[in-house]
Amino acid sequence: MAYQIEPSDRLLRRIPKKPSHINNGRITSACFKTRDGEDGLSVDIENLVSTLPEIYSSETHRLAAIMAQLPMDEGYDCQHDPVEGNYSHALIVGNTRPIAKKLARACELID
Amino acid sequence: MITETTTNPIKAKKLRGRTTASKQSDTYFRSPKPFVFWYNDYTSIPSVHIIPNFEINFESAGLRIYANETLKSNIFGKIDELSQLNDNWDGENSPAPSKETIELSKQFSNLLICKGIPVSFCYPLRNGGIQLETSDDSHNTEYEIHPDGRIHQLLYDAEYNLIATTTSPISEFEIA
Numbered sequence: 001m002a003y004q005i006e007p008s009d010r011l012l013r014r015i016p017k018k019p020s021h022i023n024n025g026r027i028t029s030a031c032f033k034t035r036d037g038e039d040g041l042s043v044d045i046e047n048l049v050s051t052l053p054e055i056y057s058s059e060t061h062r063l064a065a066i067m068a069q070l071p072m073d074e075g076y077d078c079q080h081d082p083v084e085g086n087y088s089h090a091l092i093v094g095n096t097r098p099i100a101k102k103l104a105r106a107c108e109l110i111d
Numbered sequence: 112m113i114t115e116t117t118t119n120p121i122k123a124k125k126l127r128g129r130t131t132a133s134k135q136s137d138t139y140f141r142s143p144k145p146f147v148f149w150y151n152d153y154t155s156i157p158s159v160h161i162i163p164n165f166e167i168n169f170e171s172a173g174l175r176i177y178a179n180e181t182l183k184s185n186i187f188g189k190i191d192e193l194s195q196l197n198d199n200w201d202g203e204n205s206p207a208p209s210k211e212t213i214e215l216s217k218q219f220s221n222l223l224i225c226k227g228i229p230v231s232f233c234y235p236l237r238n239g240g241i242q243l244e245t246s247d248d249s250h251n252t253e254y255e256i257h258p259d260g261r262i263h264q265l266l267y268d269a270e271y272n273l274i275a276t277t278t279s280p281i282s283e284f285e286i287a
């Protein structure tokens with residue numbers, strides 16, 4: 001059964017460590033831009049993540065959290081999209097380039 | 112050692128027309144907006160002190176050349192680092208930037224710097240492109256160099272809303 005994402009849910013996004021995507025403590029919007037042809041931006045629903053190593057390697061990535069309310073307020077659907085081996089996977093549906101900088105400025109590094 | 116500097120606008124006005132120089136520094140009073148330039152022998156970084164109550168005129172004093180070369184060297188080095196990436200660098204079949212994209216990014220960075228836009232950072236995009244940014248948000252513009260040679264210019268307002276996007280090859284590019 002699909003999880004219903006609420007505005008109060010935190011969505012986790014992987015941020016590459018190499019090369020660094022952080023400048024003066026701020027994450028670049030490049031981390032939040034979809035590619036042409038993608039259905040949306042891959043994230044994980046924090047409430048459904050049992051252990052962080054399930055969704056990322058701390059050797060190669062850091063994790064940033066954003067409130068689901070932000071993309072929702074901008075008119076984007078946030079959908080639970082479980083994939084094999086990752087039940088917590090979700091999508092911010094659509095082309096996120098127009099809100100990538102907002103997401104980057106609003107997110108919080110959590111590791 | 113810095114010579115012949117003053118924060119007094121009257122004295123500076125009297126000094127205008129003179130250019131004093133030492134081995135490590137130059138004071139530019141010929142410029143309508145006087146400033147001091149010096150070169151740090153240890154870090155090789157040129158620096159500028161703008162004399163208060165005056166504006167600076169980089170063009171007339173030639174300092175722009177020094178500033179541009181430092182910016183170029185800095186961003187070119189960072190772009191070169193991206194050539195070390197391998198395919199799948201961010202998972203999900205993310206391609207590494209190609210040699211052509213690396214070279215185009217340098218060429219475009221050079222163009223921006225010559226136009227007075229202080230490009231300071233570059234990041235790989237997950238489609239094999241490269242994103243160029245200034246060091247702060249004062250410029251409010253991002254530049255994406257895509258693998259097909261197109262350049263996207265994304266202009267944001269103060270609240271990070273995307274307000275305009277232009278796309279063109281570098282030969283037809285016009286900076287907003």
